[in-house]
Amino acid sequence: MDAVLLARIQFASTTLFHFIFVPLSIGLALLIAIMQTMYVIKRDEVYLKMTKFWSVFFLINFAVGVVTGIIQEFQFGMNWSTYSRFVGDIFGAPLAVEALLAFFMESTFIGLWVFGWNRLPEKIHLACIWLVSIGTIASAFWILAANSFMHNPVGFIIQNGRAEMNDIIALLTNEKLWVAFPHTVFGSFATGAFFIIGVSAWNMLKKRDVDFFKKSMNISLVLGLISGLGLAFSGHSQATYLMHAQPMKMAAAEGLWEDSGDPAAWTLIANIDVENKESTSRVEIPYLLSYLAFSEFKGKVEGMNTLQARYEEQFGEGNYMPPVKTTFWSFRIMAGTGGVLLLLSLTGLYLSYRKKLVFSTKYLKWLVPAIFLPFIGNSFGWIMSEIGRQPWVVNGLMKTEDAVSPNVSAGQILFSLISFSTIYTLLAIAMVYLFIRVIKQGPHEKRKDDVSASDPFETGGMEHAVK
Known part of the structure; x- marks a missing residue:
């Protein structure tokens, strides 16, 4: 097989696997901080139990995520040295800040929080988990700052055959960064929220600790709704950005070979014929593409054939069209999952308001597999962004x-x-095993003579939680 293709497959597989853990850590950290805050304010012991129970998943996920991140960096340096030499002066700076500042902040305050139960003053201990949450979000910011340069290069000069940074402010105010960052964060919040929602639904169906899991679900449903709305609005801002910064990606996401009409209709589904460069059997929604692209119900969107001719004039002969089918369907899967998450959140909050949530068996059954929807949406969003x-x-x-x-x-x-895939498979099996064990154990009270009874983070507590 071709080395370029294999390198791309390895980059995709390691990044997609690592990206399972990152959004879950960001979402769970925020929800755990909210739960502990509610305990400090309300003095309701159930919120303390919620904080400690859900934090076990966060800590397991965080630990596995660190390992997958190290592997990802290793393959990046091994397979993409030409790229690293060309943009290392720019790409390395935000990644270094992420490691030395944001990740150091996360790991430090995780340690203080885990071992600070009943040792630190209550409000200082609470501040630790909020700083962990802020640190996870800051990590996403710096990583996206590096990634955004790949989409929209700014703040650099070409010198000695390399791209060298000459404006850090331009890098940090990159338009691509400020449309991608909110979208990624809201996607992460949705991931954490629907993980808790799905696990809570499973336990409610089993009639286990119903009050505990109902309160966990209600908090998560609120965050799920906020995240769904945030994804919709931030997704719209990304579409308007693509129109002037990456029009070829926008055209590919619509399967638009020729220029659209004015106003432009958004394609719901279509048969993408790459060989003949046409999209047939289109199901369209009038005016919507113009609104997504220009925030008004008028405007023409250029097609890939028009853009291909322009790029050949600018960059020379070559194929400047991305894999159209992948880009087209990845966008629709991402948008579809976001819409379903928003609908499920609205439905759950309505049922909770009517005090019917516990008795809505069919709805609770839907929520269990909904755990995977944010992971699917995140993954296909990344595929659409990078493949496009x-x-x-x-x-x-x-x-x-x-x-x-x-x-x-x-x-x-x-x-x-093959080696990395084997390691990832073993890590996935271990994580799923631990998650299932903790879910089955539930937030049950321990014996009073158990060292970990009052605090699962005391000596031996974490071991007890997963055994």
Whole structure:
């Protein structure tokens, strides 16, 4: 197999697997901070139990996420050395800040929070988990600052054949960063919320600790609704950004080969014929594409054929169209999952308001598999964003085929791909096993003579929680 293809497969697999843990950590950290805050304010012991129970999942997820992140960095340095030499001066800076500031902040305050139960003053201890939550969000910001340069290169000069940073402010005010960051954070909040919602629904169906899980679900449903609305509005801002910054990605996401009419209709589904460069059997919603692109119900969207001719004039001969089918359907899967999450949140809050949530068996059954919807939406959103940028690894500056390591063979990449995939499989099995054990155990009271009874974070407590 081709080394470029294998390197891309390895990058995609490691990043997608790592991206399972990142949004869950961000979402759970916020919800745990909210739960502990409610305990401090209301003095209701159930909120303390909620804080400690859900934090076990957060800590397991955080630990596995750290391991997957290390593996991702290793394969990045191994397979993409040409890219690293070209943009290392820019790309490395925000990643270094993320590691030295944001991740250090997370790990430090996680330690203080875990071992500070009944040792730190109550409000100082509460501040620790809020700082953990802020740290997870800050990590996302700095990583997206690096990624956004790949989509919209700013704040640099080309010198000695390398892109070198000359304006850190431009990098941190990158338009791509400020449309991607809210969307990613709201997606992460939805991930944490629906994890708790799904686990709570399963236990409510089993009639286990109903009051505990009902309160957990109600808090998460509120965050789920806020996240769903945030995803909708931030998604719209991304669409308007694409129109002037990455119009080819926008056209591919719509399967639009020729220029649209004015106003432009948004395509719900279509048969994408890449060979003949046409999209047939389109089901369209009038005016909607113009609104998504221009925030008004008028305006024409350029098609891929028009943009291809323009890019050939600017960059020379070549294929500047991304994989159209992948981009088209990834966008619809992402948007569809977001819509379903918003609908489920609204339904749950309505049922809770009518005091029918516990008795709505069919709805609770839907919520259990809904745990996976945010992960699906996050993954396909990332696929749409990165695949839609092709053939560029840095938009307009470097093509993906030119970014791989010249001295790493296809066989070496294949070996590392198999090795990393094996490690990821073992990690996934271990994490799922631990999660299931904790879910089945539930937030049950321990014996009074059990060291971990009053505090699962005391010596031996975490071990007890997962055994």
